[in-house]
Amino acid sequence: MKEIAGYLPRFQEGELEYRTLTFEGKSEKLDIQVPVLSKQQLDDVIAVIKQASANILKSLTVTEIIQIIDRVIEQLLDRTNPYRQKAEKLLPIVTGYDEELIRIGLTNYLKTFRKQNLQRFLVEDFGNPLLLDDFQPRTKRGFSKAVGANLTVQIWSGNVPALPLWSLISNLLVKSGTIGKVPSAEPLFAGWFANMIVETEPRLADCLAVIWWKGGDEEKERQLFQQADIVLAYGGNQSLESIKSRVPITTRFLPFGHKISFGIVSKISLDSRKAWKTVRDAAYDVIRYDQQGCYSPHLFYVQKGGNVSPREFARYLAHELENFEQRYPRRTLSIEEGVSLAEWRQKEEMSLFTKQEKEVLGEQNGSWTVVFGGNEGELTPSCLNRVIKVVEVDELIDVLPNIEAYRTYLQTVGIAASPNELFQMAELLGAAGVTRITALGHMTSPEAGWHHDGRFNLLDLVNMVDIEHSAEEYAESLASYVD
Amino acid sequence: MTQEIVKRVLEFIKNDDHTEDAFNDQALQLFRYQYKHNIPFQMYCRQKGKTPRMVKSWKDIPAVPINAFKELTLSCEDPENAEDVFMTSGTTKGIRGKHYHPTLDVYNHSMLKNFRERFMNGHERMKMGILFPTEEEMPNSSLSHYLALAFKECGTNDSHYFVNEKGLQVDSLLLELEQAEETGNPLALLGASFSFVHLFEELQARGRSFRLPAGSRILDTGGFKNKSKELDLETFYTTLSTLLGVEKSHCINMYGMTELSTQFYDDGNAMVPSVKSGPHWIRTRVINPLTGEEVPNGEKGVLVHCDLANYNSVTTILTEDLGMENEEGFLLLGRVQGAEAKGCSIAVDEFIAAAKEPSQ
Numbered sequence: 142m143k144e145i146a147g148y149l150p151r152f153q154e155g156e157l158e159y160r161t162l163t164f165e166g167k168s169e170k171l172d173i174q175v176p177v178l179s180k181q182q183l184d185d186v187i188a189v190i191k192q193a194s195a196n197i198l199k200s201l202t203v204t205e206i207i208q209i210i211d212r213v214i215e216q217l218l219d220r221t222n223p224y225r226q227k228a229e230k231l232l233p234i235v236t237g238y239d240e241e242l243i244r245i246g247l248t249n250y251l252k253t254f255r256k257q258n259l260q261r262f263l264v265e266d267f268g269n270p271l272l273l274d275d276f277q278p279r280t281k282r283g284f285s286k287a288v289g290a291n292l293t294v295q296i297w298s299g300n301v302p303a304l305p306l307w308s309l310i311s312n313l314l315v316k317s318g319t320i321g322k323v324p325s326a327e328p329l330f331a332g333w334f335a336n337m338i339v340e341t342e343p344r345l346a347d348c349l350a351v352i353w354w355k356g357g358d359e360e361k362e363r364q365l366f367q368q369a370d371i372v373l374a375y376g377g378n379q380s381l382e383s384i385k386s387r388v389p390i391t392t393r394f395l396p397f398g399h400k401i402s403f404g405i406v407s408k409i410s411l412d413s414r415k416a417w418k419t420v421r422d423a424a425y426d427v428i429r430y431d432q433q434g435c436y437s438p439h440l441f442y443v444q445k446g447g448n449v450s451p452r453e454f455a456r457y458l459a460h461e462l463e464n465f466e467q468r469y470p471r472r473t474l475s476i477e478e479g480v481s482l483a484e485w486r487q488k489e490e491m492s493l494f495t496k497q498e499k500e501v502l503g504e505q506n507g508s509w510t511v512v513f514g515g516n517e518g519e520l521t522p523s524c525l526n527r528v529i530k531v532v533e534v535d536e537l538i539d540v541l542p543n544i545e546a547y548r549t550y551l552q553t554v555g556i557a558a559s560p561n562e563l564f565q566m567a568e569l570l571g572a573a574g575v576t577r578i579t580a581l582g583h584m585t586s587p588e589a590g591w592h593h594d595g596r597f598n599l600l601d602l603v604n605m606v607d608i609e610h611s612a613e614e615y616a617e618s619l620a621s622y623v624d
Numbered sequence: 625m626t627q628e629i630v631k632r633v634l635e636f637i638k639n640d641d642h643t644e645d646a647f648n649d650q651a652l653q654l655f656r657y658q659y660k661h662n663i664p665f666q667m668y669c670r671q672k673g674k675t676p677r678m679v680k681s682w683k684d685i686p687a688v689p690i691n692a693f694k695e696l697t698l699s700c701e702d703p704e705n706a707e708d709v710f711m712t713s714g715t716t717k718g719i720r721g722k723h724y725h726p727t728l729d730v731y732n733h734s735m736l737k738n739f740r741e742r743f744m745n746g747h748e749r750m751k752m753g754i755l756f757p758t759e760e761e762m763p764n765s766s767l768s769h770y771l772a773l774a775f776k777e778c779g780t781n782d783s784h785y786f787v788n789e790k791g792l793q794v795d796s797l798l799l800e801l802e803q804a805e806e807t808g809n810p811l812a813l814l815g816a817s818f819s820f821v822h823l824f825e826e827l828q829a830r831g832r833s834f835r836l837p838a839g840s841r842i843l844d845t846g847g848f849k850n851k852s853k854e855l856d857l858e859t860f861y862t863t864l865s866t867l868l869g870v871e872k873s874h875c876i877n878m879y880g881m882t883e884l885s886t887q888f889y890d891d892g893n894a895m896v897p898s899v900k901s902g903p904h905w906i907r908t909r910v911i912n913p914l915t916g917e918e919v920p921n922g923e924k925g926v927l928v929h930c931d932l933a934n935y936n937s938v939t940t941i942l943t944e945d946l947g948m949e950n951e952e953g954f955l956l957l958g959r960v961q962g963a964e965a966k967g968c969s970i971a972v973d974e975f976i977a978a979a980k981e982p983s984q
Contacts, residue, residue, distance in 0.1 A: 476913065476924055480944060480960040483913040487689045487942075491696065494667045507914040 142169060144231060146328045147176045148335035150189050150347040155182060160353065162325055166234030167473070173235070175328050175353035180364065186320065186350050187292065187368050193347035194291045194318030203263065203273045206313055209345070211256040213337045218251050224333050232302045235327055237472030238430060243302055246429065249586050250303060254310055258589035263314060265590035266599040273315060273603075282610040287603040289315035290370035290393075296356075296384065298375040300326035301430050306334060308373055309349075311598045313338070319349045320365065328353060356380060362387045371395065371602060395601055397594055400435035400552035401522055403442065403544075404581055405566065407537055407558035411447030411454065419557050420454060422582030424461035426555055427509075429585040431471055432525040436553040436577070436584050439523040440530045442540045451533035452500065455513035459502040462509040462527060471508050471527050478526060479507075485524035486510055518543040537566055541573055548574030552594060555584040626701060626726065629657055633730050633905075633935045637737060642904045650905075650932050651682035654939050661700035665938050668692070683909065687916070687928045687942035690883050693721030698937045701726040710766035712882045713849065723766070723882050726936055731885045734933035735773055738903045742889035743812075743843055743876055744778055750841070752779035753800055755815025755823065757787050766882045767846060771814055779812075792819060794826045801834045801868070810839030813868070817844040817877075820864060821852035827867050835869030842870050845878040847959075857896035879956055883941050885933035888953070901953030905932040910949045911942075913960075924948050924957065 145159070159174035178186060198206075216222045220229075228247060233240045252258070263270035267287060271277055276284035293312050297305040305321060309331060312319045323331050332351045339346045354361045357380070366372050366388045373395040374384050381396040388394045404426065410419040426438050441458075443451035474482065489501050489512045496515060503510035509527040518532050520543050534540055537558065544551060551574040556563060567578050576595035577587065590598065617623070636650050656676050659666050665688065669675060672686045679685055688698065693712065697703055703724045712721035725731055744750065754771050762768040775783055786797040804811040813820075820842075827833060842864060848854050855863070861872045873892035879900050880887035886906045890898035902908070909918055910925035919925040927947045930940045946957040 474914065476926070476946065477960055479913040480926060484689060484691060484944075488691060488695070490671060491668065491692055493671065494664060494696070505915065 142171045142231075142234075143174070144171060144227075144329065145174045145176075146323060146351075147332040147353060148339070148349065148351040149176060150186060150193070150350055155179065157182070162328060164235045166237070169234055171231060171234045173328055175323065177354060178352055180360075183361065183364060186352075187365070189347050190318040190320060190350060191291045191368075193345075194289075194316070197344050198313075198316045198318060198348045199289070201316065203270050203314065203316075206316065207256055207259045207263075209338060209342045210254060210259060210310055210313060212341050213334065214251050214254045216337065217334075218248060224337055228302070228330065228333065231329060232327070235329060236300045236302055238302070239469040239472070242429070242469045247303060250306075253587075253589040254306065259310070259314065262311070262590045262598060266597045276606075276608060279607075283613065284608040286606045287315065287600075288606055289317035289603050292318045292320065292369045293371040293373060293602065294365050294369040295319060295321040296372070296374035296376065297321060297331065298324045298326075299433065300324065301434050302327055303330040303334075304375075305331040307593065307598070309334065311602060313349075315599055315602045317371075317602060320369075321349070321351045322356075323351060323353050325353075325356075357383060359387065366392055373397075373602075393601075395596075399550070400594065401520065401547060401550045402436050402438055402553035402555070402584060403440045403520060404438045404555040404584070405537060405540060405558065406441055406443040406454065406581065407556075407562050408444040408447030409559045409562070410557035410581075411443075411449040413448050416447070416449040416454075416457070419581060420449075420457040420461050422557065422580070423555075424458055424465055425582050426584040427458075427462065427527055427529050428465045428469060428471075431527055432523065432529075434585050436579075436587060437525070438529065438555060438584055439525075440520060440532060442518070442532055442534050442537075442543075444537055445533050445535055451531060452513050455500065455511050455531040456502065458529070458531060459509070459511040462511065462529075463504070466508050466527075474526060478524075481524045482507055482510070482526055482528060485528060520544045520547055537562060538569060540566075541569055544573055544575075551575045553577040553579060553584050553587075555579055555581040557581040625657075629654070629935055630727060630730060633932060634733055636932060637730075637733055637903075637905050640904065647904070647907060647932070648682050651685065651930060651939060652679065654932060654935060655679055655682075655685050657935075658700055658938055662698055662938065664692075664696040665698055682907065682930050682940075683918075685930065685940040687911075687940045688938045689942045690721060690881070690944065693723060693883050693937075694719045697722070697724075699724040699726075700936050708769070709764060710769070710882045711764040721882060723937055725885075728769075730933050730935055731769075732773060734886045734903075734905065735770055736777055738887060738889070739774060739778065741903070742891075743774075743841065743878075745839075745841065747778075749778055749780045750812045751804075751809060752783035752812045752814060753797065754783070754785045755787055755792065755797075755813060755819035756785075757789075758785055761789065766880070767816065770880065770887070774814060787815070787819060792822050792826070794823070797823070798832065801836065804836055804840070805834055808837045810837050810841070812841045812843070814843040816846045816849075816851075817860070818846070818848045818852035820844055820860075821848065821855060824863050824867060825853075833867045833869070840868075840870050840874065842868065842875045843878055844875070845880060857893070861893040861896060881929075881941075881943065883934075883937070884929060884931045885935075886931045888956075897955045897957060899950060899953045900956050902929075906930065908947075908949070908954055910947055910954065913942075921949055926960065927954065927956075 158177045160177050162173045162175060164171045217225050219225060229244055232243050269277055272287040276286045279285055295308050309321060321331055335349050335351045369392055371393045372388050374381055375397045378398050381398055385394055404423055406419060423441055443454045445451055493499050498515040500513040512530045514530050514532045516533055523529060554570055554575050556578055659669055659676055669686050674686045706724040707727050708725045710723045752775055754775055756771050757768055759768045759772045786793045861875050864875050865872045873894045875893050877890050877893060878887050886902055888900040888902045890900050907930045909928045911928050912919050913926045924946055927943045927945045932939060944960045946960050947954045
């Protein structure tokens with residue numbers, strides 16, 4: 142099978158060059174062609190987008206933009222839509238995830254971009270979304286307007302399907318032109334979305350481009366970054382560091398590095414009636430996208446003293462992971478992933494020699510692994526792909542010293558606890574660097590308008606333009622109608 | 625007991641019995657010995673349910689991951705009394721794997737018999753140039769011991785080392801190469817792959833190249849280990865042959881590990897990747913890392929070596945090397961890189977590296 146990825150505005154001269162990325166699914170092979178632009182073509186695209194961003198995108202009201210996005214999302218939620226069908230067919234081949242898991246995941250995810258949710262995005266960041274359309278009066282007197290960049294470059298990463306939508310939609314909402322680089326691991330969804338936007342509103346044809354270049358291509362990145370107002374990038378700290386070195390000081394750089402997340406389970410959630418749900422929720426967070434998301438758990442801290450002990454929790458979790466494996470099998474691992482998993486597991490097995498209280502649970506084929514680590518509390522990363530550690534704590538606050546050292550890497554905590562515990566822990570976790578606290582079972586589906594890594598989705602993408610009161614007053618004195 | 629075992633291993637190496645049965649008997653005997661005297665190994669076997677009663681073939685012996693050499697003391701004898709200990713080079717965490725040799729007799733026999741057969745090309749001795757530090761400078765390096773053995777036992781009196789604490793001694797090495805060209809006496813150059821890359825850079829900077837006399841040979845080993853530019857195999861051997869005038873078929877690559885006592889060689893690198901093979905006292909399986917089962921012939925997997933010269937530690941180790949089996953041996957397809965995170969979740973390696981940096 143063949144599929145052409147990406148999206149390009151209507152421009153220009155010259156043959157387009159494509160690079161083929163090959164994906165091997167369970168039964169089918171898929172060749173994806175991603176557009177690679179020459180230096181000249183890239184310059185042309187940049188110029189076209191900047192112009193369209195200024196003339197067309199900025200002439201639309203934010204309500205009109207929301208309507209366009211909403212219409213596209215509505216089509217994507219419709220399972221008879223050709224794009225949706227293509228997504229359900231091709232994404233399992235590209236990412237290796239189970240088809241059913243992708244179908245559920247897509248629907249859940251896309252729902253966060255319906256009209257009402259997009260309005261929530263806007264209010265969350267701006268209070269008054271009209272700030273994006275017009276100068277609005279401020280309480281301190283004067284007026285302000287939020288102006289989106291002419292050109293934002295976005296470098297996406299990851300193989301969680303459709304992940305680029307967060308930042309791509311955010312950019313559209315603030316009326317900023319976008320050039321996005323698709324990740325080699327999932328190069329499809331962003332391009333489809335761009336095509337659908339243009340099919341819905343042809344006037345936006347020249348406002349965005351979805352392309353590919355080899356990560357770290359210095360020449361191309363410099364050329365692009367020189368002409369961008371904002372560069373937004375996802376990736377590991379090392380690649381972000383190298384991207385940063387190419388971003389001019391006058392260009393705003395928004396890096397989203399890799400993160401680590403974990404779960405906290407209070408003994409209150411472990412009485413005989415509630416425990417099964419708690420365990421199932423925890424297992425669900427583990428199997429969703431095989432822990433590849435920044436919000437996926439690496440470890441669960443489980444409080445002692447409940448009806449179900451932390452050790453039993455680990456065993457139940459193992460059982461639940463086996464159930465999920467039957468229904469939603471883990472994707473096939475590459476040999477590299479297989480080796481890291483085997484290594485991780487062997488290391489835990491060897492540590493049993495000295496730590497008798499530990500336990501390593503898992504099938505011979507390694508489709509999931511649960512390690513009960515006793516009181517080995519330090520937040521250690523899992524090798525992912527359904528490998529999870531359970532650690533016991535006496536009190537919930539005992540989690541804190543274990544995560545202290547990693548504050549710049551912390552992101553989500555999935556928690557099962559009473560309201561009092563929730564708010565007490567939220568205070569402490571927030572101080573320790575955690576930026577998102579969610580229900581166990583919801584770790585992998587953040588709410589609309591969440592503050593990704595503690596930042597604002599939209600505010601970081603605009604400049605505020607102020608008209609100070611003095612200017613207004615001064616102008617009054619010069620008005621034609623002045624006495 | 626130990627002397628008895630050492631004697632038997634030496635005999636096995638000496639007797640050229642290549643049969644599966646002979647290998648199997650010897651492997652099982654060593655397994656029982658190691659199971660009894662190497663306590664961490666015994667615990668590992670028990671956990672895997674592989675006691676001497678369950679192990680019927682050398683293929684059943686649990687393969688010990690090379691990381692275990694970092695975490696555990698794998699020795700049948702008191703490590704305090706070891707004649708030598710070889711250590712792996714540093715890792716992300718700075719813990720080095722240790723391989724104890726109560727006597728170097730077995731290692732030396734294994735190395736020399738194999739080396740003569742696979743590198744010396746029928747010569748008793750050759751003039752050698754060694755591009756690696758001496759044993760005195762790197763006392764715990766198995767490679768420096770290996771090269772010192774080659775130098776001592778198979779090198780002529782006028783052989784030399786060309787690396788010291790100041791690095792590669794380019795000037796004296798160039799003199800040696802010139803002299804070889806003039807006299808027409810074949811020269812063997814042996815060293816780490818990265819040392820040759822440093823030599824390339826020097827030669828290219830000076831615009832020099834040589835045509836070493838017929839019969840000259842080159843042995844490189846160990847890859848680049850971030851100590852030089854990474855070259856792909858094709859470029860490496862082409863450059864080697866262009867700059868030194870030694871045919872690629874006479875450029876031998878040795879594949880060895882601190883955790884082993886026996887090495888693998890290819891028969892030149894006219895074609896890359898070359899086929900590697902070892903002597904009759906070592907056997908290799910290619911496995912799926914997750915299940916531990918052998919992959920079908922011609923498929924990629926991780927290498928497991930069963931080295932009967934590893935009499936004191938463990939015979940069977942699970943490497944981090946990718947390979948593919950074929951008729952004559954196996955293709956070495958490089959090291960398994962730490963799996964890169966595909967999503968935005970942090971990967972273990974990255975985390976360890978990041979956690980070591982001062983927090984900002």
